[in-house]
Amino acid sequence: MASMSTYRPAARPHLKPSSFIVSPRPPPCTLALRSRLFGSRIPVDLCATRTRLNGPSGAGQPLGRVRVGSRPVVASQHSFDVVIVGAGIIGLTIARQLLLESDLSVAVVDKAVPCSGATGAGQGYIWMAHKTPGSDMWELALRSHQLWESLAENIHDQGLNPQEVLGWKKTGSLLVGKTVEESALLKRRVKQLSEAGVEAEFLSSHELLLEEPALSVDKESGAALLPNDCQLDAHRTVAFVEEGNRQFVSQGRYAEFYHDPVISLLRSGKNGEVEAVLTSKSTLYCKKAVVIAAGCWTGSLMRDLDIGVDVLVKPRKGHLLVLENFDLIRLNHGLMEAGYVSHQQIMQHSSVSAAGLSNDEEMLSISMTATTDTMGNLVLGSSRQFVGFCTEANASIIDSIWKRAQEFFPKLREMNLAEIGENRKVRIGLRPYMPDGKPVIGSVPGLSNVFLASGHEGSGLSLALGTAEMVADMVMGNQGKVDFAPFAVDGRCCR
Incomplete structure (x- = not known):
């Protein structure tokens, strides 16, 4: 490797x-x-x-x-x-x-x-796609999103380019479902978001393929599109x-x-x-x-x-895989699998016991996320685990992120991760986690x-x-x- x-x-x-x-x-x-x-x-x-x-x-x-x-x-x-x-x-x-x-x-x-x-070490999300209207986090997330939008507009009004200044990209985000159950969940989420005043649209499998040709899409697939979601370069x-x-x-x-x-x-x-x-x-x-x-x-x-x-x-470690100068696939939006939302809910529900874990005890999970950053690099993620303050790269986790991405992007199945060589980097960050x-x-x-x-x-x-x-x-x-x-x-x- x-x-x-x-x-x-x-x-x-x-x-x-x-x-x-x-x-x-x-x-x-x-x-x-x-x-x-x-x-x-x-x-x-x-x-x-x-x-x-x-x-x-x-x-x-x-x-x-x-x-x-x-x-x-x-x-x-x-x-x-x-x-x-x-x-x-x-x-x-x-x-x-x-x-x-x-x-x-x-x-x-x-x-x-x-x-x-x-x-x-993060991906720079300014996304509402995985936030739930009516939750305790909703108003803070919505207010923050509005403030970032206003800041980008102010920079533009001053004659500057927000993308050059902040790495600002209004790419929109896609929550992608691969099953009938996930598509049904995404339809409900789109309805919820729309009623809360956030622009959102459900995409059928055909519409999804038109938006993201690099994705693996079958007849059960669907997605929630939020066109106003953005990314920043940290x-x-x-x-x-x-x-x-x-x-x-x-x-x-x-x-x-x-x-x-x-x-x-x-x-x-x-x-x-x-x-x-x-x-x-x-x-x-x-x-x-x-x-x-x-x-x-x-x-x-x-x-x-x-x-x-x-x-x-407490620290919650995350890995991201960065493929520099990678042009095998091109993304038009920031992508996240639908399971990322349920993953967050499940992990929060189980966090009462998690709070009592020693820092050496792991609760590892991996969800597909994919973005193209300001430099044109493909950024794939992401993992979550409790391993204290350890920031060492874990090769098996990187392999798991790659394999998860291959399930969504057929072109990635044509190559071995080892072939990428020096153009492959790993970002590791310790997220500040609260049990609730x-x-x-x-x-x-x-x-x-x-x-x-x-x-x-x-x-x-x-x-x-x-x-x-x-x-x-x-x-x-x-x-x-x-x-x-x-x-x-x-x-x-x-x-």
Whole structure:
């Protein structure tokens, strides 16, 4: 079998925070140190005792030495209204929303760089095809879709090309059924979507073949077509959001702290509220809020705070197979098998037991998805499994994705995957999974100034703008455009 290469995004240029941040001196306080290195695979014991820090000694100057185990941490001090932990698409778009809709200052901190996690490894869906009208997720998904549409239109109105800027493609999506039962399910879904105001159409087997000649279609086949569904290129989109955020640097309202793992949230000895985020290089004081948007690491990070709230976010590994410069088949839409929808429902229903699994215990499933990205590459997926934080490529899973794709595309049966050679890549991402299938978005019980925004699993890019709007409204005390209640932290976490 040909060797596989795991997708690794190129290092992204970033600005050094200390070169453009001038922060006011925060008031002296007594802080409690808890937690461990954010994102570390190996637990690091950070001394259980409370540690008093030296008082602030001026913006950008050494704050003092905090002893963590046997290693001293030298931190520099900065102050912001809001500190966001996590520079994935959720964290960056929350920063964007706060910068555009308020006069608050914002810092984003991450152990790596944007697009080095689940966002950069995904297919870039902005799809409503697999969302169910009336569900808890529906309004958030619909709002996010509208916001992405508006953003693309605004970019176009400025004389720019949304495809060049965002990788934006309004390809439409197809949910494909191969059996009588699946076709009947898709007819009901089209009716449901249409009644909810989303343009949708059922395609017979003949109509489906006209739309997608590369598909294997027989008389029982059918599909749900959503012509307004879109795709993005995650890397271009993140670069656009970053560039927009950096426009606020000159106003002293924005800073990035990349390659800077979070060690702890620091709590006041007076009222227990979080007053700062301690990283490996800095102490970032927060005057208004901390937002934890740390993806699949959110659960382990919050558990280490020892505040009696166990956030059930855990990593769910996914593989995608990317065939570069592949012209054997051409797709006119983004495709997903009908079983992808029922797969999601079944996995969510069984997630009560899944939540109690150890990270080494697998629940593997594979569904056919197929898209052509902005570069013309064929992207095939996808797998789901619980294997902890492992990001190693699994050859048997890649073979299974290929075989599943062959069932839908006859042309693929004419070749062996090994023949593709160096033009074959594998993307691996760890989706932030919540057992009930909904992201957790809201304030943490007992810590009114700490907000969570995680658990979007494979829909982070799709739901990003709606989530960002929701979190910004929460931080600023505004009434939301979407009901906050279904995503609340309280009642969905263990105490």
